[in-house]
Amino acid sequence: MEQQSALQDLKNLLVNAPSLLSVYDTLEPMLLKLFKAQRMSIFQRRMQHQDLVARFKTGNEVQEIKVPISPHSIAGYVALSQIPLIINDPYSSDELSAIHPRLKFADKFDKHSTFRTQNLICIPILNAGVLMGIMQIINKNDGAFQSADLALANKVAQTLGNKFRYELGGTSQPFDYLVHRKVIDEPTLNKFVQANPEHELLVQRLMTEKRIPEDEMGIALSVHYQVPYIGYKPDRFRLYQSNSKLNLSYLKRNFVAVVTDSTDRPTVLMAQPSNASLLMEIESALGIESYGISVALPNTILQYLGEANGGGVGPGAMDEILDEIGTSGQEADEQLDDMSDDAPAVVRLVSRILHDAKRLEASDIHIDAEKNAPTRVRMRIDGVCRDITQVPASHHNAVIARIKIMSNLNIAEKRLPQDGKLAFKLSGQVIEVRVATIPTVAGEGVVMRILSTGGALPMGKMNLSPANQQTILRMIKKPHGILLVVGPTGSGKTTTLHAVLGHINTPDKKIWTAEDPVEITQPGLQQVQVSPRIGFTFASALRAFLRADPDIILIGEMRDKETAHAGIEASLTGHLVFSTLHTNSAPETITRLLDLGIDPVNFTDACIGILAQRLVRTLCQNCKEATLATDTDMDFIKRQYGADYLPELKLVSPLMLHKPKGCxxxxxxxxxxxxGVHELLSMTPALRSLVYKTAPVSQLKTQAMHDGMRTLIQDSILKVIKGDTDIAQIQMLASV
Ligand SMILES: [Zn+2]
Structure with a gap:
C-alpha cells in the first residue's frame, strides 16, 4: 500500500514537471525512502553523443556524469545489455567478471570522497523496447538488495521511461513519425504492420509500396530508436576492417554492418538498434572499446555489406563447409549442447542448406537424426524426397540449435514438437520458411517448408487442355456463383486459384481472399490470413468480407458445414466465390457437400463448376527420350481412356511416347x-436433376463425362501423349 501511493506520488510529480531535473530535489529523497537506500543516480541517454548522462544539482550548480554505453561501467553495461543487475559487491572482480569478462566498476566517485559503494541495483529505463536511460540505487540501508527491490525498480523505471520519451521527443512505435508527418495514414500503416511481422521486410515494403522517401523513413527510425540515422554514403563511410569473427552471412541475416569514417571510430549500423542481444554479440566479437550505434535502412546495410555490388560472398560451398566441420568436429561429446550456434561453420552450413533448397526449387527440407550415423539432409523436389547431403552426427545438435534460434524456438525444449517460422534473404528476396521440430528416438528432427513467394502463375501456364481452358474462361466471366477447386493437400489448388484470380484481377473488381497461410500475394487483392486459434476462421472472415462490398471472394477452404453454407449463400447473393475442398474427384465433391447437409437446390443454383486436380512430375526437357509405345502402354491408354471416348484421341500407330533418362x-x-492434371465438371441441367435426386457418384460421373468432363486419368493420358510426362507418373491415378 505504501509502495502503491509512493509510485502514484512519483507519477504525479513527473507528469506535472517540465523536466526530470526540475524536480530532482523532490524525486531523490522520495526514491531513496522508497528503496531504503543511501544514494541514487539517473542517467539519460543522449542521442547524438551515444552515451548516458546523469545530471544532479549540488547547490545551484548542475553536475554531469557521462558514461559510454559499454562494459566499462555498470551503468554502461546495463545500457548495452538492457538486463537489470543486482551487484552485491562492486569491488569483487569475481562477481563482475561472472557477468561480463570486461565489466568494470567506475569507482572514481568513491575515490574522490569518503563515500564507499557497498551494493547497488542498476536497471535499464526502457520505453516501447527502446533504451531511454539507466537508474542506479546504491547502498541498501538494511543489508542487500533483493528481487522485491528489482520488481519495484522496474515499476519506477516504467514511469521514468514514459517521462523520458516525452522529454527526448521519442515515439512509441517505429513509424509514428510518418503518421505524424501525414506521410501515411494510421489504418494503412496498421495494415502493413499486421501483414509484415518482420521489421526489415516491413520497412522495405512501406518504402516501395507507399513511396516513402529514404530520409523520411530514416528520421522516423532515428526518432524512435533514439540513435542517429546513417544513409548510404560510400564516399564517407566504409566497412570497418578488423580481424573480427563477424561472418558476412551472419551480418546480412541480422541486418547489421560495422562501418567507420575518416576518424576510424567504428559505428554499428543496425536495422533495429533496440536489439540489445545482437549488439552484445557484435560488441564481444569486435572487442572494441569505443563505438557508435546508428540506425540504417535494411537495404542500406546490405549495400554497405556489398550485397548490392555483385552479390558479395555467399556462405561458401557445401563441400568446403563440411570439410571445415570434418576437421573441427573432434570436440568431446559432453560439449555438444554447449556448442555455440555461432560457430561459423554451422551457421554457414544451415545458410547453405537454405540457399540450396531455394536454388533446387525444393518445397521442404528434412533434417533427420539417425542413430549412430550421420544426419541425413533431404529435400522434397517436385514432390519427391531426395538425399542432398549428410552432416556428421557430432554436429547434429548444433545444426538443430541454429535452426531453432533462427526460428525463435526454445533450444532447451527437446522432448516436445515445436512450430516456428524463419526468413532468409536470397538475392534481395526475402524467403519465408515454416519450421517444425519433431523429437524422435534417434534425436530431434526438423522439417522446413519453404513458402512460395512471388506472384500468381499466368493462366496460360497452367497447362489446361484446350477444352478445359475454354470452359474455365467461360465460367469465371460469370458475375456470381461458386467455383470449387478440389484435391488433396499439395495438389496445387492455391496456385490454380491465384492464376484464376490473377486473370480476373482488374481495378474495377474488389477481391477479398481469406487464406491459411497467405503464400502467394498479388497487388490489387485484399488478402487476409485467417487464424482459427484466435477464433478468426474462414467463416468469420467471409462474414467480414460480405460487409466490405466485395465482387469476388476466395475462401481458402470449406472445412465445415458453416463455411460451406456461408460460401454458397454469398454466391447466391451476387458474388463470385472461389473455394477448395479436400475431395478426390469433381463428382464426389457434390455428394460430400450434400452429406454435409447443404441444400441440393441452393447448391446446384450456385455452382458454376468443380475443378479436381493433381500434380504429376514432368519429364526433364533437357534429357527426355522418345520411345515407341509398347503393347502394355497401348493397353493402358485404351483401357483408361475408355472405349467410348478413345476416338477423340485420334491415336496414330505406331505411337511415340517419351521416357526419362537423367542429366x-x-x-x-x-x-x-x-x-497439373485436371477434371473440370460443369453444372448442366441434366446433372442438376440428378443432384436433386441424390444420385450416386458413379451416375453423376457418367453424366458429367457425357456433358464434356474428362477425368483426371483421361487428362493425364493427354499429357503423356503430349510428352509432358510418362505412364509411370500417372499410374497412381488409374482406376482399376
Ligand atoms: Zn534431365
Whole structure:
C-alpha cells in the first residue's frame, strides 16, 4: 500500500514537471525512502553523443556524469545489455567478471570522497523496447538488495521511461513519425504492420509500396530508436576492417554492418538498434572499446555489406563447409549442447542448406537424426524426397540449435514438437520458411517448408487442355456463383486459384481472399490470413468480407458445414466465390457437400463448376527420350481412356511416347518440375436433376463425362501423349 501511493506520488510529480531535473530535489529523497537506500543516480541517454548522462544539482550548480554505453561501467553495461543487475559487491572482480569478462566498476566517485559503494541495483529505463536511460540505487540501508527491490525498480523505471520519451521527443512505435508527418495514414500503416511481422521486410515494403522517401523513413527510425540515422554514403563511410569473427552471412541475416569514417571510430549500423542481444554479440566479437550505434535502412546495410555490388560472398560451398566441420568436429561429446550456434561453420552450413533448397526449387527440407550415423539432409523436389547431403552426427545438435534460434524456438525444449517460422534473404528476396521440430528416438528432427513467394502463375501456364481452358474462361466471366477447386493437400489448388484470380484481377473488381497461410500475394487483392486459434476462421472472415462490398471472394477452404453454407449463400447473393475442398474427384465433391447437409437446390443454383486436380512430375526437357509405345502402354491408354471416348484421341500407330533418362540439370532423375492434371465438371441441367435426386457418384460421373468432363486419368493420358510426362507418373491415378 505504501509502495502503491509512493509510485502514484512519483507519477504525479513527473507528469506535472517540465523536466526530470526540475524536480530532482523532490524525486531523490522520495526514491531513496522508497528503496531504503543511501544514494541514487539517473542517467539519460543522449542521442547524438551515444552515451548516458546523469545530471544532479549540488547547490545551484548542475553536475554531469557521462558514461559510454559499454562494459566499462555498470551503468554502461546495463545500457548495452538492457538486463537489470543486482551487484552485491562492486569491488569483487569475481562477481563482475561472472557477468561480463570486461565489466568494470567506475569507482572514481568513491575515490574522490569518503563515500564507499557497498551494493547497488542498476536497471535499464526502457520505453516501447527502446533504451531511454539507466537508474542506479546504491547502498541498501538494511543489508542487500533483493528481487522485491528489482520488481519495484522496474515499476519506477516504467514511469521514468514514459517521462523520458516525452522529454527526448521519442515515439512509441517505429513509424509514428510518418503518421505524424501525414506521410501515411494510421489504418494503412496498421495494415502493413499486421501483414509484415518482420521489421526489415516491413520497412522495405512501406518504402516501395507507399513511396516513402529514404530520409523520411530514416528520421522516423532515428526518432524512435533514439540513435542517429546513417544513409548510404560510400564516399564517407566504409566497412570497418578488423580481424573480427563477424561472418558476412551472419551480418546480412541480422541486418547489421560495422562501418567507420575518416576518424576510424567504428559505428554499428543496425536495422533495429533496440536489439540489445545482437549488439552484445557484435560488441564481444569486435572487442572494441569505443563505438557508435546508428540506425540504417535494411537495404542500406546490405549495400554497405556489398550485397548490392555483385552479390558479395555467399556462405561458401557445401563441400568446403563440411570439410571445415570434418576437421573441427573432434570436440568431446559432453560439449555438444554447449556448442555455440555461432560457430561459423554451422551457421554457414544451415545458410547453405537454405540457399540450396531455394536454388533446387525444393518445397521442404528434412533434417533427420539417425542413430549412430550421420544426419541425413533431404529435400522434397517436385514432390519427391531426395538425399542432398549428410552432416556428421557430432554436429547434429548444433545444426538443430541454429535452426531453432533462427526460428525463435526454445533450444532447451527437446522432448516436445515445436512450430516456428524463419526468413532468409536470397538475392534481395526475402524467403519465408515454416519450421517444425519433431523429437524422435534417434534425436530431434526438423522439417522446413519453404513458402512460395512471388506472384500468381499466368493462366496460360497452367497447362489446361484446350477444352478445359475454354470452359474455365467461360465460367469465371460469370458475375456470381461458386467455383470449387478440389484435391488433396499439395495438389496445387492455391496456385490454380491465384492464376484464376490473377486473370480476373482488374481495378474495377474488389477481391477479398481469406487464406491459411497467405503464400502467394498479388497487388490489387485484399488478402487476409485467417487464424482459427484466435477464433478468426474462414467463416468469420467471409462474414467480414460480405460487409466490405466485395465482387469476388476466395475462401481458402470449406472445412465445415458453416463455411460451406456461408460460401454458397454469398454466391447466391451476387458474388463470385472461389473455394477448395479436400475431395478426390469433381463428382464426389457434390455428394460430400450434400452429406454435409447443404441444400441440393441452393447448391446446384450456385455452382458454376468443380475443378479436381493433381500434380504429376514432368519429364526433364533437357534429357527426355522418345520411345515407341509398347503393347502394355497401348493397353493402358485404351483401357483408361475408355472405349467410348478413345476416338477423340485420334491415336496414330505406331505411337511415340517419351521416357526419362537423367542429366545434370535434373539431378539424374529424368524429371524436372510438375504440371497439373485436371477434371473440370460443369453444372448442366441434366446433372442438376440428378443432384436433386441424390444420385450416386458413379451416375453423376457418367453424366458429367457425357456433358464434356474428362477425368483426371483421361487428362493425364493427354499429357503423356503430349510428352509432358510418362505412364509411370500417372499410374497412381488409374482406376482399376
Ligand atoms: Zn534431365
Amino acid at each position: 545434370e540439370i535434373c539431378g539424374n532423375t529424368g524429371y524436372k518440375g510438375r504440371t
